[in-house]
Amino acid sequence: MLDNSDLILVAGATGGVGQLVVAKLLDNNLPVRALTRNKNKAKQMFEDRVNIVVGDLRYPDTLTSAIENVTHIICCTGTTAFPSQRWDFVNFFDAKNSPQIVEGEGVKNLILAATKNLKRFVFVSSSGVLRKDSLPFNILNIFGVLDAKLYGENALKNSGLPYTIIRPGRLIDGPYTSYDLNTLLRAKTDGKKAVVIGTGDTLNGETSRIDVANVCVECLNYELTINQGFDIINSGKRPEVIDWQQLFSQIS
Numbered sequence: 638m639l640d641n642s643d644l645i646l647v648a649g650a651t652g653g654v655g656q657l658v659v660a661k662l663l664d665n666n667l668p669v670r671a672l673t674r675n676k677n678k679a680k681q682m683f684e685d686r687v688n689i690v691v692g693d694l695r696y697p698d699t700l701t702s703a704i705e706n707v708t709h710i711i712c713c714t715g716t717t718a719f720p721s722q723r724w725d726f727v728n729f730f731d732a733k734n735s736p737q738i739v740e741g742e743g744v745k746n747l748i749l750a751a752t753k754n755l756k757r758f759v760f761v762s763s764s765g766v767l768r769k770d771s772l773p774f775n776i777l778n779i780f781g782v783l784d785a786k787l788y789g790e791n792a793l794k795n796s797g798l799p800y801t802i803i804r805p806g807r808l809i810d811g812p813y814t815s816y817d818l819n820t821l822l823r824a825k826t827d828g829k830k831a832v833v834i835g836t837g838d839t840l841n842g843e844t845s846r847i848d849v850a851n852v853c854v855e856c857l858n859y860e861l862t863i864n865q866g867f868d869i870i871n872s873g874k875r876p877e878v879i880d881w882q883q884l885f886s887q888i889s
């Protein structure tokens with residue numbers, strides 16, 4: 638069970654899922670450290686409510702201070718599946734922040750930096766990692782995003798760290814353009830679809846960023862999610878209260 642003696646590092650804290658993870662942790666009065674490449678952006682989002690550490694997954698030296706005293710890591714970093722400005726192109730053939738560099742090697746750098754007594758490493762992967770040859774995932778993987786996610790998953794499984802791997806479908810809800818923390822805390826999926834959890838990369842559908850953030854935090858309270866990977870989508874009628882125990886009991 639999480640408590641306020643824990644310190645949770647959120648990598649990708651300024652991203653769509655990451656900011657919602659931070660908001661949810663703060664809503665539960667849990668201590669948060671935000672790993673970011675851009676201190677001003679994080680300060681604008683989270684004010685002084687989180688401990689901000691500047692780091693870049695590509696450079697292991699920048700991760701040392703980030704992991705100090707951390708008990709849990711939630712990694713929601715990412716870049717675009719298809720070439721974009723966010724790949725940080727040097728020239729047409731060479732990008733400095735491609736999926737393989739961030740989601741593959743970068744995630745591995747964070748895993749290697751983590752201390753052996755870490756209580757949990759949660760990794761947001763993707764639907765399709767085990768179906769890279771079938772539509773639509775073969776198209777999504779043209780530039781290797783699913784190969785990179787699988788590389789990250791395997792690095793985590795082989796690390797010996799207690800892990801949880803989450804595979805959402807195409808993300809909906811956000812990213813939020815409002816950097817106002819109070820707006821993020823009010824973000825709700827009320828009236829939207831239920832949470833469906835599966836195993837073996839078999840589910841098809843969309844997933845709310847809000848529910849990805851919810852599951853990243855909720856799973857830390859359930860031992861049965863340790864060393865497990867699962868799929869999450871939204872489908873069906875949403876119940877008033879989500880029964881995480883019941884959902885997680887389907888995965889082990």
Ligand SMILES: NC(=O)c1ccc[n+]([C@@H]2O[C@H](COP(=O)([O-])OP(=O)(O)OC[C@H]3O[C@@H](n4cnc5c(N)ncnc54)[C@H](OP(=O)(O)O)[C@@H]3O)[C@@H](O)[C@H]2O)c1
Nearest residue numbers: 649651652653654674693694713714715762763806807808
């Ligand atoms: N989009 C989808 O449909 C989809 C589907 C399945 C899974 N996912 C996965 O879901 C997760 C969340 O997606 P999202 O769209 O909410 O994320 P996002 O808004 O794209 O945010 C990505 C975050 O990663 C950070 N980042 C990028 N490169 C980095 C580096 N080299 N070092 C440190 N941080 C770095 C970014 O920081 P900066 O602000 O510094 O750029 C940003 O905070 C990602 O892992 C994504 O791959 C997405």
